[in-house]
Amino acid sequence: SDRISLRLDEKGQIYSDQDERFLRVCLEGQALIASSKAFFQNNLEVTEILCRKISEWVGQAHPETFFDLYAGAGTFSLLCASHIRRVFCVEENLFAVSALRMNKEEKGYAHFEIAQGRVEDIFPGLWAKEGKPESLIFLDPPRQGMEKRLAETLAKDCRAQAMIYVSCDIATLARDLRVLLAGGYWRLSEAVPLDMFPRTKHIEAAV
Numbered sequence: 001s002d003r004i005s006l007r008l009d010e011k012g013q014i015y016s017d018q019d020e021r022f023l024r025v026c027l028e029g030q031a032l033i034a035s036s037k038a039f040f041q042n043n044l045e046v047t048e049i050l051c052r053k054i055s056e057w058v059g060q061a062h063p064e065t066f067f068d069l070y071a072g073a074g075t076f077s078l079l080c081a082s083h084i085r086r087v088f089c090v091e092e093n094l095f096a097v098s099a100l101r102m103n104k105e106e107k108g109y110a111h112f113e114i115a116q117g118r119v120e121d122i123f124p125g126l127w128a129k130e131g132k133p134e135s136l137i138f139l140d141p142p143r144q145g146m147e148k149r150l151a152e153t154l155a156k157d158c159r160a161q162a163m164i165y166v167s168c169d170i171a172t173l174a175r176d177l178r179v180l181l182a183g184g185y186w187r188l189s190e191a192v193p194l195d196m197f198p199r200t201k202h203i204e205a206a207v
Contacts, residue, residue, distance in 0.1 A: 007036050022099060027051065027079060033103050034073045038096035039142070041075065046196045046204070053192055053206055054138075054164060055080045061162040063136035067127070069119045070141045073099040076166075077112065081138070087112045088126060090119050120150045127158055135160040145172030148179060155183030166206045168196065173205055 007015045009023035015036040024031040025040060028048055034040045041047040058066070058080050066081040068074065071089035073096050081087055089112060091097050097116045104112045115122050119141075137160050139146070145167065146154075154163070163186060167173035180186050188207060196204035 007034065007040060030079065032073060032075060032078060033099045035095035035099045038093045038099060039072055043196045046194050050194055050206060051079045057164055058136060061136050063161055064134040065130065065132055067135060067137045069123060069139045071100060072096045074103050076138060076140065078103055082109060085111060088130060090115045090122050092118050120147045123150065124153050131158060133159055133161060137163045140166040143169045143172065145169065145176050151176050151179035155180045159185060164206065168202060168204050170203055170205060
């Protein structure tokens with residue numbers, strides 16, 4: 001009746017989310033710190049493919065500011081956006097934020113700013129203060145997607161240069177895109193499906 005998540009570190013050691021531990025996971029030749037009690041991508045080979053696609057899109061946009069919403073341990077900021085002048089990470093889970101701060105400190109990324117809390121509560125004020133047309137907004141929400149009020153804020157108020165949305169649920173992705181596109185500012189330019197969960201009905205998508 002209980003759900004248990006398992007994590008595999010770079011040395012093959014298995015950790016359970018029943019234990020409060022920090023571990024290292026190797027992606028794209030870098031060892032990132034993660035928490036056994038926080039979300040981390042579970043298919044590392046496909047995550048590397050995803051990172052390369054996101055890096056390609058970030059390179060095309062060439063933003064001055066990168067907003068990483070639902071940042072987790074900072075995987076995509078660290079691997080795809082560390083060269084950008086200013087990076088803002090927003091994450092609710094305290095264990096993930098601890099791992100993110102450890103990654104920031106270990107790599108010496110003074111240009112990373114971290115906010116702990118719900119994206120829906122923090123991002124509107126953060127955008128009002130720091131948002132610029134040369135920004136890129138990156139989203140990797142949980143399976144339930146965004147709250148409608150955040151999607152509406154992104155649709156109506158955020159005139160950024162580009163947005164990247166990574167989703168593990170096609171239904172909530174379609175629901176959120178309907179709100180985003182209805183605002184008239186955003187358009188969908190590319191959608192990439194990834195087989196993150198082989199032999200299941202689930203598909204990861206990056207748009």
